[in-house]
Amino acid sequence: MDSKLKTKVLFEISQIDKLFCDSKPLFDLCKIREPNFIELSAAAMVLQSFYNGIENILIMIIKHYEGQLPNSNKWHMELIDKAFESDSGRGVIFTDDIKEKLEEYMKFRHFARHAYGFLLKWEKIEILMNEIDSFWKTVKENINKFLENN
Numbered sequence: 001m002d003s004k005l006k007t008k009v010l011f012e013i014s015q016i017d018k019l020f021c022d023s024k025p026l027f028d029l030c031k032i033r034e035p036n037f038i039e040l041s042a043a044a045m046v047l048q049s050f051y052n053g054i055e056n057i058l059i060m061i062i063k064h065y066e067g068q069l070p071n072s073n074k075w076h077m078e079l080i081d082k083a084f085e086s087d088s089g090r091g092v093i094f095t096d097d098i099k100e101k102l103e104e105y106m107k108f109r110h111f112a113r114h115a116y117g118f119l120l121k122w123e124k125i126e127i128l129m130n131e132i133d134s135f136w137k138t139v140k141e142n143i144n145k146f147l148e149n150n
Contacts, residue, residue: 002064005060005061005064006147008060009057009060009061009143009147010147012053012056012057012060013057013140013143015053016050016053016054016136016140019046019049019050019053020132020133020136023046026039026042026043026046027129027132027133030043030126030129030130031130034122035122037117037118040117040120040122040125041117041120043125043129044108044112044117044120044125045112046129046132047105047108047109047112047125047128047129047132048108048109048112048113050105050132050136051105051106051108051109052109054102054105054139055076055079055106057143058079058080058082058083058093059079061083061090061093061146062079062082062083065087065089065090066082066087070082076106076110077103077106080099080102080103080106083102084096084099090146090150091146091149091150092146093142093143093146094139094142094146095142098135098138098139098142101131101135102139104128105128105135108124108125108128
């Protein structure tokens with residue numbers, strides 16, 4: 001593994017960890033009651049930032065190994081697909097068991113970027129918020145394993 005790439009990926013991991021640390025009060029609040037509009041808007045921003053960080057890592061890795069990124073109008077989904085394939089001298093980045101959940105975070109990010117805040121519904125993001133800690137732990141384990149083996 002190229003040390004420059006590894007440094008960039010580890011930095012991005014540290015950024016997501018900081019997002020989680022700074023967002024802990026919001027995570028805790030969302031576990032005990034339904035957030036109001038302002039808190040829900042903040043939760044949507046955290047979810048977007050979280051997925052953006054994961055996507056940044058995938059972009060760095062795929063671009064490093066393949067020299068280019070997917071460029072179709074569905075490139076975000078293609079990027080996810082590539083993370084579950086062994087290709088261009090690299091192993092898989094993620095294990096198959098997290099693909100569905102990763103796609104849920106990506107779809108939410110897309111929705112939140114293009115919707116008005118008043119369209120956010122707690123019922124739609126409650127599971128994403130309540131599972132974000134354990135999901136990040138699994139994603140991070142997958143990324144670290146990839147870094148060790150490539």
